[in-house]
Amino acid sequence: xxxxxxxxxxxxxxxxxxxxxxxxxxxxxxxxxxxxxxxxxxxxxxxxxxxxxxxxxxxxxxxxxxxxxxxxxxxxxxxxxxxxxxxxxxxxxxxxxxxxxxxxxxxxxxxxxxxxxxxxxxxxxxxxxxxxxxxxxxxxxxxxxxxxxxxxxxxxxxxxxxxxxxxxxxxxxxxxxxxxxxxxxxxxxxxxxxxxxxxxxxxxxxxxxxxxxxxxxxxxxxxxxxxxxxxxxxxxxxxxxxxxxxxxxxxxx
Amino acid sequence: xxxxxxxxxxxxxxxxxxxxxxxxxxxxxxxxxxxxxxxxxxxxxxxxxxxxxxxxxxxxxxxxxxxxxxxxxxxxxxxxxxxxxxxxxxxxxxxxxxxxxxxxxxxxxxxxxxxxxxxxxxxxxxxxxxxxxxxxxxxxxxxxxxxxxxxxxxxxxxxxxxxxxxxxxxxxxxxxxxxxxxxxxxxxxxxxxxxxxxxxxxxxxxxxxxxxxxxxxxxxxxx
Numbered sequence: 001x002x003x004x005x006x007x008x009x010x011x012x013x014x015x016x017x018x019x020x021x022x023x024x025x026x027x028x029x030x031x032x033x034x035x036x037x038x039x040x041x042x043x044x045x046x047x048x049x050x051x052x053x054x055x056x057x058x059x060x061x062x063x064x065x066x067x068x069x070x071x072x073x074x075x076x077x078x079x080x081x082x083x084x085x086x087x088x089x090x091x092x093x094x095x096x097x098x099x100x101x102x103x104x105x106x107x108x109x110x111x112x113x114x115x116x117x118x119x120x121x122x123x124x125x126x127x128x129x130x131x132x133x134x135x136x137x138x139x140x141x142x143x144x145x146x147x148x149x150x151x152x153x154x155x156x157x158x159x160x161x162x163x164x165x166x167x168x169x170x171x172x173x174x175x176x177x178x179x180x181x182x183x184x185x186x187x188x189x190x191x192x193x194x195x196x197x198x199x200x201x202x203x204x205x206x207x208x209x210x211x212x213x214x215x216x217x218x219x220x221x222x223x224x225x226x227x228x229x230x231x232x233x234x235x236x237x238x239x240x241x242x243x244x245x246x247x248x249x250x251x252x253x
Numbered sequence: 254x255x256x257x258x259x260x261x262x263x264x265x266x267x268x269x270x271x272x273x274x275x276x277x278x279x280x281x282x283x284x285x286x287x288x289x290x291x292x293x294x295x296x297x298x299x300x301x302x303x304x305x306x307x308x309x310x311x312x313x314x315x316x317x318x319x320x321x322x323x324x325x326x327x328x329x330x331x332x333x334x335x336x337x338x339x340x341x342x343x344x345x346x347x348x349x350x351x352x353x354x355x356x357x358x359x360x361x362x363x364x365x366x367x368x369x370x371x372x373x374x375x376x377x378x379x380x381x382x383x384x385x386x387x388x389x390x391x392x393x394x395x396x397x398x399x400x401x402x403x404x405x406x407x408x409x410x411x412x413x414x415x416x417x418x419x420x421x422x423x424x425x426x427x428x429x430x431x432x433x434x435x436x437x438x439x440x441x442x443x444x445x446x447x448x449x450x451x452x453x454x455x456x457x458x459x460x461x462x463x464x465x466x467x468x469x470x471x472x473x474x475x476x
Contacts, residue, residue, distance in 0.1 A: 134425070141422035148418050152409045161473040162405045166419060169401055169466055176426065 009092055011232045012241045018225040025222035032215030036062060040208035060118040061205070066213040068111035071139060072177060074104035074220060078146075079171050082164030094160035095235070097167065098150060099227040103220050105143035112136055135177040142170040156235065257342050258350045265354030268327075279320045279359045280366060286312040287370040298375050305374030306384060306435035310391075310428050312370070313363050317392060318420060320359040321399040322413050324351060325471070329407055338475060344468040352400045352464065360392035376435075383438040383445055390452040391431040397456075397463035398423050404470035427455060 008014045040062035078100045085093035115133065116126040127133065146163050153159035236242050269276055290308045291301055328334040328351075337347050367388055371381035402420035406412040434448035 138422045138425055141418070145419040145422065148415055149405060149409075152406070152411060152415050158473060158476070162470065165401075165466065165470050165473060166405055169423070173423070 009090055011092055011095070011236055012239070014092060015229060015232050018229050022222055022225050022229075025218045025225065029215050029218040029222055032211050032218060036208050036211035036215055039204065039211065043204050043208070057118060057121045060114050062208050062212050064111060064114040064118055065209055066216045067107045067114065068136065069213055070216050070220060071104060071108035071111050071136065072174060073217075074100055074107060075139060075142070075167075075170075075174060078104060079167050082167045086161060086164050086168075091160075091235070092232075094164060095228055095231045096224070097164060098160070099224045099231055100220070101143055101147050101150075102227065103223050105140065105147070107216070107220075108136060108140040108143060112140065132177070135173065138173055139177055142167075142173060146170070254342070254346060257340075258346055261337075261347055261350035262354050265351060266357065269354070269358050275323065276358050276362065279316050280362050282319060283312050283316040283363055284366065284370070286315060287373060291373065301374045302376060302439075305371065305376050306380070306432045308374070309367060309370045309384060309435075310388075310432045313367075313388060313392060314395060314421070314424050314428060316363060317359055317395045318399060318417055318424075319413075320355070321396075321403045321416060321420070324355050324400060324403045325407055329475075334471070335475060338471070344471065345464040348400060348404075348467045348471065349460075349464040352396050352467070355400075356393050356396040360396055363392060364388045377439070379442060380435055380438050383442075384435045386449065387431045387434040387452060390449060390456055391427045394427050394452070394455045394459045395424060397459040397467075398427075400467040401463060401470055404467045404474055407471070407474040427452070430455075 008017055040059055078097045081093045081097040081100065084090065085097060112133070115136075119128065120126050146167050149166055150159045150163040153162060233242060233245075287309060290304065294300060294304065325334060328337070338344060340347070364385055367385050368381050371384055376384070399416075399420050402416045402423075405419065406416045409415060430448050430451045434445045434452070437444045437448060
């Protein structure tokens, strides 16, 4: 069987596919997050925090780092969909970009929030104007700006395209965020965050962190697709298939 | 092609100079914001010297952002903008001409008035010189980036507030390095070069990319 990818570029055929995928992504989310959190909380006891109960707060890392990664990745994914929409003029890509934005904003907020709780015991402050924190805050503003611009324009076609262009322009900030932590010369950047280096992290912690990241990816898929289904119904409400769907219910299709 | 650029630039300048209050409002907004801070935080000499560069930069940011709304609005209302789109000339070039005129009317006066603000904050002569240089490199970037936001929010309700939400996050790097240059100049004058180099790099990148993006945004807003 050859798979026709373009078939799913049409909202009418993507809607049921998304409906079938969402439960799958939700169950993967629950499984991965449970494994990641269990491993992080109970299998890493004799490292870092184990001997010194006061340092147990480092376990925030299992939420903080995946959330921060997701905040950046989701922005990139959103921009890719926005760019595809601008180039090929496909309705579904714009809807996809719009569906991803709130999840990305939530992860950015979560990264800042957990970071504040981590910063208080380890650095003695909830907030510091460290380059990483500042640029993550800017990323949060970029998500908010994208959503605000989309909401302010009534004409959906213009709103989609204008917000997509704004997302593309905001892309210039992503390398800044990335290099604000992986600064080429540590002497040049006064930062509280140390350089990230995955090879130097203990295996158990890394396993838990990566499992959590995968779990959050699945969560992002699930929520974005749910939001996308809502958007499709809203925008295609005049279409025949949506009316039939509402009259006969989803099961009969 | 260059003639089109000069023609549009001269037209915008002439139009603006016939309504001088618009230009002066931006300038006085800048002066008022800068003058308010010492009243709020106290007039201690050392404190003001510390705050000065940042306050002047933030005030410049806000002033140039407030003026952005007018960049395309008047031409949009009377239909000139649509005619410009139909001329067959490269739209990015026309946008660049409009941005240049906008900077000459709002950015350049800020650079020239900056020494006055510097003196209010007891900045030294060298610091004022560095500030003017940094503003000279930085304010065009503000106008260039801002034009994208102004084009995107053209005719949108609540455009002004929305514009600030879209554009201010993108202004952050300019603010950091612009104010940083002045701060560093107090320690060692030789250290300001990387800051000015970076501001220059921002200017060149914005000069190439921003008109194209603003032109695309105009097309989206006017289709």
